[in-house]
Structures are given as structure tokens and as C-alpha cells.
Amino acid sequence: MNTFMDKLENILVPIAERLNNNRYLTALRNGFMVALPLIIFGSIFVVLANLPFLDRVIGEEAYQAYRNALGPASAATLSIMGLFAIIGIGYKMVEQRGGEAIYGAVVALASFLVLTPQVVDNTSGVVPTSALSAEGMFLGIFTAFIASELYQLFVNKNLTIKMPAGVPGAVSRSFSALIPITLTLTIFLVIRIIVSFTPFETVQNLIYTIIQEPLTVLGSGLPATLIAVLLIQVFWFFGLHGQIIVNSVFDPIWYALNDQNLAASQLGEELPNIVTKQFFNTYVVGLGGSGMTFAVVIALFLVVRSKQLRELGKLGGPAGAFNVNEPIIFGLPIIMNPLVLIPWLVAPVVVTIVTYFATAVGFVPRLTGVIVPWTTPALISGYLATGNNIMGAVMQLINIGIVFVIWFPFIRLLDKQYLQSELNND
Template sequence: MYGKVLRIIYRIEINSIISSVRKGFTLLIPALLVGAFALLFRSFPVPAFQTFIEKWAGGVLHQILSFLFDATVGFMSIYLVMSISYYYAATMKDRDQFLQVMAMVVSAICFAVSFGAASGSMELSDLGPVGVFTAMFAAIAATRIFYFFCEKLSPAFRFRSAGSDVDYRNSLSAIYPLLFCTLLFVALNLLIKTVFKADNLNDLITNFIVNLFHNVNDGLGAGVLYVLVLDLLWAFGIHGGNALEQVSQTYLVPNDTVSGAVISKSFLDNFALMGGCGTSICLVIALLLFAGSRDNRQLARSAAPAVFFNINEILVYGLPIVLNPIMVIPFILTPLCSLLIAYGAAVSGFLPLLGETVTWTTPVFFSGYLSSGSWRGAAVQAVIVFVGTAIYTPFVKVSEQVRKLQAEMLQQELTEYLKEHQEAGAAVSLLERRDSMGILARNMASQLRIDVEEKNLTMGYQPQYDCRNRMAGAEALLRWRYMDEAVYPPLAVALAQEDGFFDRLTECVIETSMKACSRLLNLGEPVTISANITAEQLNSPRFVEKVIRMAETYGVAGHYCLEITEESAVDKMEEIPYHISRLKAAGILAAVDDFSMGRTSLKYLQHNSFYAIKLDGGLVRGIVENKRNQEIVSSIISLGRNLDFVVMAEYVETEEIRSLLESMGCCLYQGYLYSPAVPLVRLEELLLEKKG
């Protein structure tokens, strides 16, 4: 049942609309970080500091902080409408880059139209957090409508030009879709003004919310409704503080200076909304203490300084809370519980109230002490923080499980996508995709690059045995993990090749496996460790020189082998014979991987420098049932005896296959009959077991 719930939540989260909104918010995190910290310093609750920034050098520091905030958070909605549109357009059937950019422009136009544009009700403040909901709506609706008109309008019903510039002609072709989409938003704005008597969509929602409070008396009911609506609005991307400003001024602010009044604006800020809406300080603590995800912990560390001063946009938009089906529950529940705890402490007489306003940026515990004039205020806040953290913690864990499930399923889809293209022999581009799989591919490539640079690769070693059941060596195989999940090795290789660090990946594999070879040799057993390289790498002087230097460093001469794969033809790689000779002189063996009767394989054998060949897995797996396979394998083994190289068989999975190979003269085996790829520690144990 629990697994089904997780999958349902996963399906909700990968919905193209919700996913695009979340990615759009994520894209703005750098701007939000800059803006949040600019606001923090500009509103730092120390009078001496405020005096300093306002007067130092004529107030230039205060101006700089204001510019930073206004240029980032102050234009947040216009940035958001374009970022969401960018990601949503990438999910459309037609992924033309021109249409994707035009959709962003159209969405920005429709966002302005939603406020009546400059001649209507639009104000500069609407471009900031105030207009977030309208930005989300405009980005999704305008992008979808624009693509609809692009698909439905016939080619004949488009502007045409004799100009030769392709971009110019494309721009003209978008005139009608842009016009029709914009006119629909104009009609919506006029409808809201005519029927609902509101200036715009934002005001329509705000007016509806204000009406909810008309029949609510002052006191706990007003406080509960205010906190509930405030956090619910934030969960949908609407700036709750701005939307409820009229409610706050009417019902809450007047009580700030009334002695004995419990529910006031200052009371809610200090005890129900610590760290900002959603009692975000509890979420930060839950993430820092209980999050398993490195990204979540890093986000919490980045947001913590601002949240400590009740500025939580980084968390709300960065995690994000907006349209998050899991985190929205504790985001609304925690402030309500906090309010009830504080209200109970106040009416019971434990929490004294001075009726004094405390600056909204005053940190937790300090605000509790200042508003009550007693340690009891800080104590009540401590209890609230403890309870709130307890509420958030299970949801943090569930959220991460959903993220893990999402990553697993996306990784499976990415793997299947790669396999399909490889089987069809088609070229594949993973990093250029603009959907969820493309984002995952780029994240995986980025993490793989980090692990390569830090030499932090997970390796497996598949043992190789001779006909006397003695371990002769092992093949080093990449067993990289992403988010604690094993990655299909060809996928990791494809990502490294496409991102341009495949040589670095191979060098890291070779160095790691040479270290392992050195450890095994220290046990007193003459085993040989091998690793895969491509023909292009074997044709590179720089690569070969580096391998030789590493072999000298780790002392593995005579016990290390490079297996050359058949990915590319070697006709134009004249340096390969010379480099194989150089490697052989340095004590590094060379083998041909997946040897068959192909032209490339036979081309290798013109030079008597190879130590071994490994039979193609397809030949070995079908050797029992297919007589032709038996004849081919027997011919290769005979060829090996005549040309003086060793023949090894991989994919030896049954005793019947091993016996048949042995009868043909093949005496080196690798496969599941003996062992899958194992960690180095387990390989050492297997080696010592055979030795004993």
C-alpha cells in the first residue's frame, strides 16, 4: 500500500505542468539567494547597523542592497514566467528551439496583459512575489495555447516573406499564434473586470480571500483562518503576505499595541510563523538533522541564515514547497499547531504578553523574549520548534523516498532509451534532451565528472579461472552508483563520452584497478587485472604514455592487461601496433575484447603483440545449442595456438559450457559459473580461499 501511495505521488510530481513549475522555481534559486541575503542585511534587526548602512557614504550601502533585492526578487515573477514556459515548452510534441523561445516571449506578454499592462492596473510590485501565481498561470496557459495555434494554423495562414533570413521568416510565422494567444488573455482580463469587478486575476483572488474574514470575529478564529489561508496561498505560489495585507491591517495590526490581546500580527509572526510562513525554521532543522539527500542538506544550510531572520523564500521556492503534494501538508499543519500551542500558553497565563511590536526580522528566541519580556517566551518557542520539527521530519523522509523513486524510474527509462538506440545502431544524444530524462542525464554526467576528478569510482572485479579451478586474474568493471542506485555501465560510459571526459574516466578506472592489482600482488598470488579501453585511446600517444607511467608507479608490470574493444575500425589507426609494442616493453599486456571473426578483430591479429583474445559473448552463450558457434570457437582456439596467444571465454554461465570449451582447448574462463563482479575486498577473500 505504501509503495502504491509513493507511486501515485510520483505520478503527480512528474506531471508535465507541476514538473515544469518546480523546475522553473529551481532555476531561480541563485537569484533568490542573492535577493534574500540582500533583504536580510537591509532589514537586519540591530538599530546601530541600520543607522550605519543608511548613513555610511551617503547611504550607498543601503542603495546597493536595495538594488540587489529589487533586481532579483523584485522581478521574480517576470523571470518565473519565462523559466516555467521554457521547461513546459520542452514537453511539447514539437521541440523546435525557435518555438520554445517564442513561447517564453508570448508568456511574458500574456503575463503583462493579465494585469492590463502598463495602462491597466499593473504596478512595478506586480513583477515581484506579488505576481507569482499569475506568472505560473500565464506561463502554462500561454505556452499551451501558443503551441495549439502553431499546430492548428495551416501553413497557408501565415505571414510570408521573400527574405532569405531563416530567423526572420520563422519570426513572421509566429505572428498569428502570438496575436490570438494574447487576445485570449485580453478577453480574460476584460471578463474579470466586467463580471467580477476586479482589476486583475491577482486582485480577484485577493478580494475573495478578504471576504472570508468578514464574518469571522477577532480572536482565535481569525488567527487560525489567517494562518491557514496565508500558508495555503504560499503553497500555490501566491504571496500570502501581500494577498492578506488588508486582512492583517484590519484584524491583526491594531491588536499589536493592545495590552492583553492574544491574537495580533506580532503574536502570529513571533509564535506561529517563526522563520517565515510554514514555520520554516522547523523545516530547516528537520532537513539538517534528518535529510538523507546531500542536495536537501545543502539547501537547508544555504537557507538557514535567512530563515533565522524570518526570510524563507529560498526554501519555499527552492525546495520547493509550491505545488509540492507532500511538503504542503506539514507546511500548513505546523503553523496551525504552533499557533494553538502559543495560544494555550498565553490564555493559561504561562506566556505573558506585553502588547509591544517586535520587528519581523528579529530571530527566534530573541523575538520570544522581547515580545513577552520573559524567558517563558523563548521557552514556548523552543517547544514549538521541537513539535514543528517532529511534524516535518516524516514528510521530509517520504519526500526523499519519492525523489529516490523518481530518480530510479527515470534512470530506468534513460537506460531503456539508450539500449534501444544501441541495439538499433543509432546515434543517441542524452545530454541534449530537454525533458526530465535530459535533466537527469545532465545531473548524472555532472556527478560522474565530480567522482572521476575526486577518483571516487566504485569498481567491481569479475574473477577469471583456469581449467584447474585456480584464479588467474580478474576484469575491472565500472560499477558507478548515482543516488545509491547502480547505473547501467554503458550508460555511464555514454554520458562520459558525450560530455567529453571519457578519457579521464578510463584513466581513473585504470589507476583504480592498478592500485587493486598492486594489493593483490602483495598477497603473494601472481594474478592479472585487466581493464577496457577503446582503439582510439590505444592510438593516442598521450594516453599510452600516461598508462605506462601509472604502471611504473604501482609496480604492476607483467600483471596488468588492457582489453581493446571493437567499437571502431582500426584501418586508419597506424600508431596502434607501435603503441602495443611500447606497452609490451613496459610489461603491460594487451588483449582483444569480444573477439569474433569480424574484419576489425582479424586486423588486430596481423601484429603478433597480443597476449590474449576474449571470445565474443554471443558465441560463448550459444555454443551448446549452435553447432556453427562450436565450429567458429574451435577455429579461433586453433588460431590462438598457431599464433601464440591465449584464448579466454567470458559469459561462462554453466558447467556444460565450461566443459565444452575445455574439450576444445580453451582453458581460461570468466562468468557467473564462478562469480559475478565483486568488490575488491571480496576478490581478496576468494583469492585467499583458493590459496588455502
């Protein structure tokens, strides 16, 4: 067993470290973190705007006025979430190189807007919000990467205007960025002109047809989702933050799928996707954190006799209720513990499969696309994420039961070992 574990560690740990240290994935992850508070703000007001039975309490006309009053909260955040990600990625890319990060954000945004057709229903000078949402996120990500790299390249080549020593710092930095930004934006303008002569007509159409559409179809399927879930578990087992590593790759796909469901929900149309960002947050992370360890906490309260494990349950319980499970991961421990490898890997995979097919057959409704904060306790998050449907909470409860059953014999085995160790030390 140890030989196998050593071989697996030697293969996976270097891969995970390279992914975790990759500057593009790091900027992508940190860029999304910039957008996250705004996304959650918008999602909260989407929930408030769709409170159940409120129309029956205050009347249909008052309810519609209430929704219209709260509408700008989501329109100014969720509807243009790609915009915030572009700014964050551009900022972080240049910051990593020690440059003026704010100009990285500015040049990324401006480059994206240069590529974006500013026409809506034959009205020019208007940027469609769909281009600024998750729908335009793939182009935004690539644009932010390339624009920030070009900007920093021109800066490193000293293609800058040097101002005299007495000029204020803000003015000097502004002129210093002038040539790099001008050259970068010119390159993107040329790209737009070239693509306009192709059958795609716009860079958006080009990216969507060649890259985004195939990846979105792949990411919305069960096999890719299972691979993502399994990789998260494997990386965590070796002490690496699996969510940060894997989400850096999958988040753009899952957010785009999430946005499609949100748009359909707001229009009263059938929700197109089972797998979304919120699917992962609600049914995997939302059950006690990575590995869905809230069921483990319940087992520590109900079935163990070891003093150490009971104390661990008391310590991990409050945090686990809000999907923070580091006390369990490091206290049980889960990291590098071969005794828990099987349930740690199997439980999330089984739950993902069960939830996927339960959604596919209509037992539980598809998620509406509202981003419920990942720290929202289970049952509440399931209810809110499914559009205030009790079956979302029921599905979470079933999943907790599945995880509990899978973990039960292994918890008993751990309990037996800890109990024997405690008796020997008395």
C-alpha cells in the same frame, strides 16, 4: 504490518507518480526554480540592509543612506518575483512540448501584461509592482499555463509563416512565432475587455476574489499546513521526493503569504501571517532537511554503539548541518523502513503544531518574509528569518530537542538491531 504497508504503498505511490509526472505541476516547480536564485539574491540584501545595531554604529543618517543604496537589490528581485515565475513557467511549458521555449516565456509574460491595468495613482502607462509580486502570482501562473498552451496549440495547427530556406534561422523562427503569438495575445485582450464590463473590472480582482483569497486563507491555517507536512513525509517514506510533489501545489500560496509579511515588515507594520514559505523552510526543512533529521544525526553521535550507525552519523553530519539529508534517508534507512515510520511521520507534525502556537502566542516572532536560503544551518536561519531575533534560533533549538526525544527510543531500537547483526558477523 507488511500487509498494511503494501496497501498504503499501492494507494499512495500511483497518486504521487501521477502528480510528479503532471506537466503543469512539473512546469510550475521548474518555473519557480528559475526564479529561486533571484529571490535568494534579493533576500540576502534585505538581510544585509537590516543588520542589527548598524544604525547605532554608523549613525541614523548614514544607516538610511546605506539602506537606500541596497534597496534596488530587493526591489528588482523580491518585489517582482511573480514576473520571473511567469517567464519560467511559460518557458518550461513549451519546452516540454519540444517547441521554441523562449517564445513560451515571451507570450506568457506579454499575456500577463495585457491583463494587467497599467495605472498607478491616476498615472497611466505604469505597471504596479504589486501586480508583478507574489500578490499577482496566481493570475500569473494561470496566464502562463493558458498562454503557453494556446501558443503551442496554434504552432501544432501549423498556423505559422513559413520562410524560404535561405532565410537565417533566427529570422525564420521569429516569423514562425508571429501568428501563434498574435492569436494568443488577442484572446487575452478579449478576456480583459469582457471582464472590464463586469463588477470585478479587472482580471486581477476576479482571480483574487474567486480563487486566490480563499486558497490563501486555507493555506495560512494550521490544518492545511499539517496536511502538507504529513504528505511530504509519507511520499518520502515510499522513496518519492515529497517536497517536490507537495511544494508544487503549496508554493504559490506560501510565497504569497511570505510576500505579505515582507511588505508589512518593510513598512514597519504588524506581520499578518504565521504560516509562510519561510515558516516551512525555517522550522521544517531548516532542521536537517525533510523530516528534520539533524536531531537524528545528533542521536547517532551521542547514543549509538553500532559501528555502522556511528559511521553514518559521521557521513551525514556535515551534510545535515546544511539541511541535506539524503545520507540519512538512504543510509539509516528511512525509506520503506517500518521501524522508523512513527517518528518520521509524528516528529514534523508535532514540531509544526508547537511552532505554530508558539508563534501565535508571541513566544517567537512571526517571520519577516525574508527568504533565507534553505541550506543555511539551523539557529543561524532562525535568527535571520525572524528579523535578527534570537528567539527564532531558540525555537529551532527547542524543535531539535522535540525531534530528538521522539526519535530517541527508535534510534535505540535500530542501534540494538545493528549491534546484534555486527556481533553475529564477527
